[in-house]
Amino acid sequence: MDNSKFSGFYKKSPEERLKIIKELAKLTDEEAEILKKTGSLGMETADRMIENVVGTSEFPFGLGLHFLINGKDYVIPMCIEEPSVVAAASFSAKLARESGGFKTSSDDPVMIGQIQIMGFKNFQKAKKSILNNKEKIISKANERDSVLVSFGGGAKDLEVMKVDSKVGEMLIVHLLVDVRDAMGANAVNTMCEGISPLLEELTRGYVRLRIISNLADRRLARAKTIWKKEVLEKSTKGMMKGEEVVKAILEAYHLAVNDPYRCATHNKGIMNGVDAVVIATGNDFRAVEAGAHSFASITGKYKPLTKYHKNREGDLVGEIELPIAIGTVGGATRTKPEAKVALKILGVKTAKELSEVIAAVGLAQNFAALRALATEGIQRGHMRLHAKNIAITAGAKGDEIEKVSNKMTDEKNISVSRAKEILKEIRK
Numbered sequence: 001m002d003n004s005k006f007s008g009f010y011k012k013s014p015e016e017r018l019k020i021i022k023e024l025a026k027l028t029d030e031e032a033e034i035l036k037k038t039g040s041l042g043m044e045t046a047d048r049m050i051e052n053v054v055g056t057s058e059f060p061f062g063l064g065l066h067f068l069i070n071g072k073d074y075v076i077p078m079c080i081e082e083p084s085v086v087a088a089a090s091f092s093a094k095l096a097r098e099s100g101g102f103k104t105s106s107d108d109p110v111m112i113g114q115i116q117i118m119g120f121k122n123f124q125k126a127k128k129s130i131l132n133n134k135e136k137i138i139s140k141a142n143e144r145d146s147v148l149v150s151f152g153g154g155a156k157d158l159e160v161m162k163v164d165s166k167v168g169e170m171l172i173v174h175l176l177v178d179v180r181d182a183m184g185a186n187a188v189n190t191m192c193e194g195i196s197p198l199l200e201e202l203t204r205g206y207v208r209l210r211i212i213s214n215l216a217d218r219r220l221a222r223a224k225t226i227w228k229k230e231v232l233e234k235s236t237k238g239m240m241k242g243e244e245v246v247k248a249i250l251e252a253y254h255l256a257v258n259d260p261y262r263c264a265t266h267n268k269g270i271m272n273g274v275d276a277v278v279i280a281t282g283n284d285f286r287a288v289e290a291g292a293h294s295f296a297s298i299t300g301k302y303k304p305l306t307k308y309h310k311n312r313e314g315d316l317v318g319e320i321e322l323p324i325a326i327g328t329v330g331g332a333t334r335t336k337p338e339a340k341v342a343l344k345i346l347g348v349k350t351a352k353e354l355s356e357v358i359a360a361v362g363l364a365q366n367f368a369a370l371r372a373l374a375t376e377g378i379q380r381g382h383m384r385l386h387a388k389n390i391a392i393t394a395g396a397k398g399d400e401i402e403k404v405s406n407k408m409t410d411e412k413n414i415s416v417s418r419a420k421e422i423l424k425e426i427r428k
């Protein structure tokens with residue numbers, strides 16, 4: 001590829017950029033047209049959001065149903081490309097309704113900003129100097145975001161710690177900022193930068209990093225529910241006793257507790273639901289992912305984000321706890337048109353409420369996967385939807401999609417090559 005064609009690429013219009021990449025990558029008119037179709041975001045907004053834009057990419061926007069959370073009904077927008085996720089979450093939520101749905105709680109939306117200080121002479125003296133000037137530092141931080149302060153948020157506290165490393169002793173300040181309805185990264189980063197000169201003065205060291213921590217362990221969201229054994233029995237259409245289902249799910253769960261290979265997949269299933277809502281609401285899913293997995297390993301051992309046990313009645317109790325740094329303001333929550341619509345459908349009033357809804361979806365998702373894996377095996381439901389995608393990949397259109405996918409599912413042979421053969425037979 002002729003790299004010189006990219007000089008000044010970022011200054012060009014999306015149309016000009018598309019022309020360049022069309023030529024270089026030998027895209028057909030049809031392929032270039034695919035990138036031009038920008039959906040609700042529009043090329044102009046997309047071009048303002050990131051660099052080197054030539055188009056947009058879409059996700060299906062589905063609705064998670066049957067969620068009853070703290071006595072309130074929610075319809076939950078979920079954006080995801082993976083089949084089965086929306087259906088599975090809705091299914092779990094429906095079963096959980098029979099015991100009153102999900103109960104949730106969450107911490108205040110406090111994020112941690114980290115300031116790394118090096119080159120000081122004496123850690124204890126530097127620490128003391130910072131702590132003696134705590135109020136001054138906090139008020140200097142708050143000068144940077146009067147809007148946040150007007151909503152009751154802002155820097156509230158700070159902590160000092162020491163990190164020993166190969167390149168020297170480090171003093172780390174954790175600035176604790178209540179970010180209210182924001183995800184908070186920009187707000188916190190700005191504050192960290194604002195207080196750095198003062199920290200340098202107080203410690204006689206120099207500041208290196210000034211950045212939010214995505215391990216948002218002061219901002220945990222929790223959800224809990226009970227899946228009754230009778231309901232579980234019914235969900236297997238009587239194929240398994242309720243007690244057996246509870247036992248099977250607990251056995252599956254305890255593999256995740258004790259084995260990181262299973263645990264990664266267990267937590268991935270949770271994030272299927274979490275990310276889908278995070279994306280639908282225009283939030284930063286990388287931040288939530290980083291937070292979730294670092295929190296899962298905070299004890300030094302990678303652990304499931306959910307917990308399960310059997311209660312005295314023999315029913316299955318499921319719980320989840322994880323950091324959820326999301327906002328209902330800021331970031332892309334107001335620039336992505338469908339994110340605004342998603343928030344309206346959700347009807348959440350605060351970021352705190354949204355984080356609890358997301359926790360409930362994560363738990364629902366995880367339960368659905370465990371139940372399917374421990375009973376019928378995940379492939380049945382999953383494969384039906386997967387088969388449709390394969391049929392489309394093989395070129396099926398309209399009615400053909402259903403016909404090809406049904407045949408492949410019946411034959412338990414789902415592959416593009418088989419789909420092509422079936423298509424040929426159908427079209428004869």
Ligand code: NAD
Nearest residue numbers: 147148179180181182183184185186187284287330331332
């Ligand atoms: P932001 O700066 O767009 O919005 C937050 C601001 O909105 C607040 O500072 C406040 O001034 C104002 N505001 C108005 N009403 C508010 C209310 N009710 N509650 C709280 N604030 C209110 O966004 P942000 O949330 O500070 O940062 C989020 C963005 O930062 C995301 O796009 C994320 O991708 C990005 N980011 C993330 C990281 C990271 O996660 N490591 C790093 C850098 C940037």
